[in-house]
Amino acid sequence: MDRLREPRHLTAEDVDLQIDPEQLGFASTEELEPLGEIVGQPRALRALDLGLGIRHASYNIYVAGLSGTGKKETIRRELARRGAAEPAPDDWIYVNHFDEPDRPLAIPLPAGQGAQLKHDMQELLERLLEELPKAFREEDFNRERRRLGDQFQERRRGVFEELEKLAREKDLAVEQLPNGQVALLPMKDDRPMKPDEIAELSEDERKAVQERQREVAQRGEEILRRQEEIGEELRGEVRQVERGVAAARIEPRINRIAERYDNKKLRAWFEQLKRHMIEHLDRFRESDGGQQQQMAMMLGMARPSLEERLREYEVNLIVDNSRQEGAPVIIEESPNYKNLFGTIEKVVDRFGKLVTDFTRIKAGSLLKANGGYLVLNLLDALIEPLVWKELKRTLKSGHLKVEIYDPFAIFTTSGMNPEPIPLDVKLVVLGNPLLYHLLHLYDEDFSEIFKVKAEFASEMDRHAETGRVVGRLARKLNQQEGVPPVAADGVAELVRAASRLADDKEKLTAEFSRIADLAREAGYWARQEDEAPMVARRHVRQALDEKVYRSDWIAAKIRELIGQGTLRIRIDGQAVGQVNGLAVANLGDYAFGRPSRVTASVGVGAAGVINIERESKLSGRTYDKGVLILDGYLRNQYAGEHPLALSASIALEQSYGMIDGDSASVTELLCLLSALARVPIRQDIAVTGSVNQWGEVQAIGGVNEKVEGFFDVCRDQGLTGRQGVAVPASNVRHLVLRPDVVDAVREGAFHVWALENVDEGLELLGGIPAGRLDEAETFHGRVDQRLRELVAAFKEQRALPFEREFPLWEPAGNGPRDPRPTLPGRD
Numbered sequence: 001m002d003r004l005r006e007p008r009h010l011t012a013e014d015v016d017l018q019i020d021p022e023q024l025g026f027a028s029t030e031e032l033e034p035l036g037e038i039v040g041q042p043r044a045l046r047a048l049d050l051g052l053g054i055r056h057a058s059y060n061i062y063v064a065g066l067s068g069t070g071k072k073e074t075i076r077r078e079l080a081r082r083g084a085a086e087p088a089p090d091d092w093i094y095v096n097h098f099d100e101p102d103r104p105l106a107i108p109l110p111a112g113q114g115a116q117l118k119h120d121m122q123e124l125l126e127r128l129l130e131e132l133p134k135a136f137r138e139e140d141f142n143r144e145r146r147r148l149g150d151q152f153q154e155r156r157r158g159v160f161e162e163l164e165k166l167a168r169e170k171d172l173a174v175e176q177l178p179n180g181q182v183a184l185l186p187m188k189d190d191r192p193m194k195p196d197e198i199a200e201l202s203e204d205e206r207k208a209v210q211e212r213q214r215e216v217a218q219r220g221e222e223i224l225r226r227q228e229e230i231g232e233e234l235r236g237e238v239r240q241v242e243r244g245v246a247a248a249r250i251e252p253r254i255n256r257i258a259e260r261y262d263n264k265k266l267r268a269w270f271e272q273l274k275r276h277m278i279e280h281l282d283r284f285r286e287s288d289g290g291q292q293q294q295m296a297m298m299l300g301m302a303r304p305s306l307e308e309r310l311r312e313y314e315v316n317l318i319v320d321n322s323r324q325e326g327a328p329v330i331i332e333e334s335p336n337y338k339n340l341f342g343t344i345e346k347v348v349d350r351f352g353k354l355v356t357d358f359t360r361i362k363a364g365s366l367l368k369a370n371g372g373y374l375v376l377n378l379l380d381a382l383i384e385p386l387v388w389k390e391l392k393r394t395l396k397s398g399h400l401k402v403e404i405y406d407p408f409a410i411f412t413t414s415g416m417n418p419e420p421i422p423l424d425v426k427l428v429v430l431g432n433p434l435l436y437h438l439l440h441l442y443d444e445d446f447s448e449i450f451k452v453k454a455e456f457a458s459e460m461d462r463h464a465e466t467g468r469v470v471g472r473l474a475r476k477l478n479q480q481e482g483v484p485p486v487a488a489d490g491v492a493e494l495v496r497a498a499s500r501l502a503d504d505k506e507k508l509t510a511e512f513s514r515i516a517d518l519a520r521e522a523g524y525w526a527r528q529e530d531e532a533p534m535v536a537r538r539h540v541r542q543a544l545d546e547k548v549y550r551s552d553w554i555a556a557k558i559r560e561l562i563g564q565g566t567l568r569i570r571i572d573g574q575a576v577g578q579v580n581g582l583a584v585a586n587l588g589d590y591a592f593g594r595p596s597r598v599t600a601s602v603g604v605g606a607a608g609v610i611n612i613e614r615e616s617k618l619s620g621r622t623y624d625k626g627v628l629i630l631d632g633y634l635r636n637q638y639a640g641e642h643p644l645a646l647s648a649s650i651a652l653e654q655s656y657g658m659i660d661g662d663s664a665s666v667t668e669l670l671c672l673l674s675a676l677a678r679v680p681i682r683q684d685i686a687v688t689g690s691v692n693q694w695g696e697v698q699a700i701g702g703v704n705e706k707v708e709g710f711f712d713v714c715r716d717q718g719l720t721g722r723q724g725v726a727v728p729a730s731n732v733r734h735l736v737l738r739p740d741v742v743d744a745v746r747e748g749a750f751h752v753w754a755l756e757n758v759d760e761g762l763e764l765l766g767g768i769p770a771g772r773l774d775e776a777e778t779f780h781g782r783v784d785q786r787l788r789e790l791v792a793a794f795k796e797q798r799a800l801p802f803e804r805e806f807p808l809w810e811p812a813g814n815g816p817r818d819p820r821p822t823l824p825g826r827d
Contacts, residue, residue, distance in 0.1 A: 007753045007760040008729065012746035014754075015707075015735040017496050017505050021488035024467040028534055029486045032468065034476035038074040039469050040460025040510050048075070051452035052082055052373075052426065057398055058451050060427040062378070064436050065456030066511055072375070074456075075428055076331060079373045083327035089371020092319040092421055093117065094358050095269055096312045098276045104316075104358035106419040107266050111321040117266075118315040120257045125310050128277075131249050132284040172212055186212075243278050250277050273313065283309040311359055318342070318363040319370065327372035332365040335381040340364045341390060342402040344416050361402050361418055366394065369425045378429040392445050398423055459502040460510045462495070470494050473512060474519050474535075483523040486535040493540035494519060500704060500736040518543055541739060551590035555709070558594055559716050567654055569595050570683040571714050571723060577601060577675030579765070580686040581652065581667035582710060582725070583659065584702035591702065593709020595686055597653040598664060600671040602786075604793045605647025609634075609672065612651040613659060620660025629662075630669050632693035633758075638773070638784055645794040646787065648672060662690045663700035666728075670761050677782035681765035684720065685753075686710040689728040695758040699730040704737055711741050711750055719744065724751030726761055 026032060038045065044065070051061035063071050091114025094104040109117065173185045173192040185192040186201075186209045201209065251274055258270040277283075321328065332339060342364035346354045365374055381387045386405070394400050399420040429450070436453060439446040471491045477483040486494070497518055501509035509515070519535070521543035526535045561567045569580060581598040584591055611627040613619035627650060634644060650668045652659060666689035674681045688706050690698040707725045714723045727735070732754050737745075744750035755761050759770035762779045771778020776785065 007726065007755050007764050008732075010732065010735070010745070010752040010754055012742050014732060015737045015745055015752050016742045017499050017736045019467065019492040019495050021492045023464075024471065024488050024491060026468070026471060027488055029471045029475040029478060029491065030534075032472045032475045034479050035469065035472035036476075038077075040508070041074070041456050044071075044074075044454045044456045045078075047452055047454035048078055051428075051454065052078070055424075055426070057395065058448055060395070060429070060450045061452045061454055062436055062450040063428060063430050063454045063456065064433045066432070066458045067513070071430055071456050072331070075375055075430075076329065079329040079375070079428070083329050083372055084325065086327040086372075087111075088321045088324040088326060089328065089424075090319075091115070091317065091321050092363070092367065092370070094316040094318055094361050094418060096314075096358055098272045098312070101312070101357075102417055104361065104416065104418045105265070105269060106421045107263060107269070109261065109263060109266070111324060113261060114315075114317045115320055115322045117257075117261065118317045120260070121313065121315045124253055124257065125313060127253065128250065128284055129306070129310075132246055132281065172209075242281055246281050246284075247274075247278050250274060277313070311357060314359055316359045316361055318361055319367050321371075328369050329373045330365050330369040330375070332374060332376040335365070335376040335387060336384045337387050337390070337405045338362075338364065340366055340376075340381070340387060341394070341400065341405075342367055344402060344404045344418070346404070356404070356416055358416060358418065361416065363402070366400055366423065366425060367402075367421060370400075370421070371424055373426045373428060375428045375430070378431040379435060381429070382435075392449060394423060395427065395449050396445065456510065458510055459504065459507040462499060462506055462508045466508055467491055467495050470498065470508075470515060473515060477516055477519055477523075481520070483520055484526050484534050486519065486522075487537075489537040490522065490535040490540050493537045494522075496736065497540065497544060503701070503704070503734045505733050505736060521547065548590070551587065552592065554585070554587065555592040555594070555712070559713055562595070562713055563716055569597055569713065571717060572684050572720060573682075574680035575683055576678055576680050577671055578683070579667045579671040579674070579681060580683060580710070581664045582686050582688040582706035583661075583664070584705050584709075591705050593702065593706035595710050595713055596655060596664075598650065598667045598671050599653055600648060600650045600668070600675040602646055602648045602672070602675045602790075604645075604790055604797065606645050606794065607647040610647070610649040612649055613655070618655070618658055620658065622662050623660045623664075626662030626665035626690065627668065629665060629691065629693055630672060633669060633691065633695055636693055637695070637780065638787055642788060642791060644787060645791045646676075648675070661700075663688050663702075663706075665689070666691045666697055666755070666758065666761060669758055670765060673758075673762060673779065673783055674766065676786045677766075677779055678786065679766045679768065679779060679782060682767075684714075684723040685726055685751075685765055686724075687726045687755075687761060687765070689726070689731075689755060691758060697728045697730075697755045697757055697761070699728050699734075703727055703731045703734050707735070707752060708738055708741055711744065714750065715744075719749045721749055722751075724753060726753045726755050726764060729754035729756045 044063070048061065048063075051059050063075060065071050088111040090108040091111055093107050093109060093114050095107060097103050097105050168187075173187050187193065254270050254274050258267050261267070337343075342362050344356050345360040345362060346356045347360070349355045365376070381391065400423045401420040402418050404416070427449075433455065471486065471488075474483070474486040474491065474494070478485050494515060495508070498508045498515050499505055501511070501514055518540065522535045522539040525542045525546070526539045529539075558567065562569045570578075571580070577600045579598050581596045583594050583596055585594050609627065609630050611619065611624060614624050614627065630650075638644060650672060652664070667687045669691055670681065670687060673679075686706075688700055688703070690700050692698060707727065710723075710725050714720075735752070741750065745752060753760075753764060755764075759779075762768075762770045766779055769775075769778045771780050773780050773784040775781040
């Protein structure tokens, strides 16, 4: 019989990370430069270099990684560096399309010229508003108007005299009424007849008068039409004079402005502008403010205000890069539709309608970043209505069209259709790896738009310069936020905490925000001590303890229930088919280890190993897989010479919620083998670990929390010096336990063992050698003997041939069949 193979008994150095402050090379962070660069992310930086170095519409960048790894700060700094070396992009303006006012024209101008043009146009309008009314009041202009008026008045008198002559031939007189109409009155004694005289005419005389009036009226209509034409000619001549006067002032000024801008499209617009201004001089006329104007205002038909009349000549500068040094870098914190794509604002006019015009077109982040870089959180954009679909369409087409986005657009009575603007922007989106994979699988456009993935790792290697990096981070907090400086032993403790966050002694968490938070909280506790000029090791440990205390209420309650016996956990003695397992409860901001009793029962039958958690639908798939692996272990270990026939059940006692993961599979196997061998095993040792079909113990997660959770239970009820936890040997590198647990291990009050395989666990907990199947007094020998007894007992209970009626577990070429009955509703 082999001797007991004692598993590795870990020392205090094995379960801790010791960092010598003397090796850091500084006494405090005051000696260091603040951290200004990103560290520990070589892959992400290489990917950023590639994506930013290829100026192609498809080479947008998806930045993946956990929050707090410095993604946004790294990207902002890198984009700012690259953008500073690039030229500032063009300004963009919208101007009125005089032929199609609902289709404003988009015109690019070199950076700074957009603001200059806007100023030039404002100055032009101010000058014209001052000069044109004054020009229309000048003596030369009035003299020309009077000359034209006299000329056309003479012509109108000639036409009227022709009408009078025709009337006299018919013995009629022409009389012009106050309302401008003409009356034809019969003559008597070379004078128009009075109404009473007309009334005394006989019927025949009245008819004769009416016949003469009809003849004159027919000819008179043509004559009066000529008079109206003369009036129209007069007004046309006057307008031509006005336009000539206005053109002499408008065209030179616009020409001088146009010469400053080398833009073909803009010069064509200036020509339209001159023509439109000259043809619509009424926009520059002063309001007379008379009674007619007041009446129109009362009726809601007042003349538009001066601002409204001249708005169509304004310049809408939607992108102003006059103060931009280099390419723009825009970080959009709220990527909704309006913020990204812009909008067209609406106002309520005098008649209560929602209206708009080209001056109300507003740029979004995409236009502001045109020619540069735009950074946004993709998940935020995805949950905003219509944003993702429009973003894909815009990036694929390379043009952005500003549209009205309004859920109440059904009530809008006027709209705009602005000219699209060519888009040249490098889009950098932030997200998590899962979102990247989901979009890559289910959105065919995603891979065409985002060809570069820059993934920020959640951890980095710990090396000789790690302490200096953490110290420089603390120095940065000291300079920017006033956090007290950190002594060398405090930095060493921060490094230790960062390694624990990474769950690896040789690694460091890349979530620098968590290290920074710890430094801030340690700084707070240092300030509570008047004599503490800087943060020391004790302050960092106090910050860690206080963080646990703030969130540890549930864990403390569970320990209290264990101490009261409400939750049944034994931490001394021995028991058959019963082992203390360990699980991790994650509350989001805090995770803690919780011991759970695992039990197994064995009897005669052919149902195999029954997972009670699975049967009650309280387990996840990974947990179920771990239990099924136990079947494979039993076949490999014991079914080489005889079939297996047993009915066994495994349960996590007093577990009433969902459970998942395979970290309890070693515990369950030890529990099952104890029940089969009828060997009592120690209750003062908790076990965690995963197992494969060959009995090798595999690493699990949350090992620090699990060890500390069992330690806390034992400490509350009294440490005996024999209690401890058995963990996978491959998890030793992940152990960075709390200082009080490390001290207990050093003093021998608590123990941690490292298991390589199940046999080491059997011998540690059972106290007898694991042995071989042919050794009766070993663990495996007892299990094999019990299995043979179960097969024999099962055969005796059945009258029918055993092999034909009741199939047993035995090796098969196609693998073992699960003998358990199918659950209802499952195939």
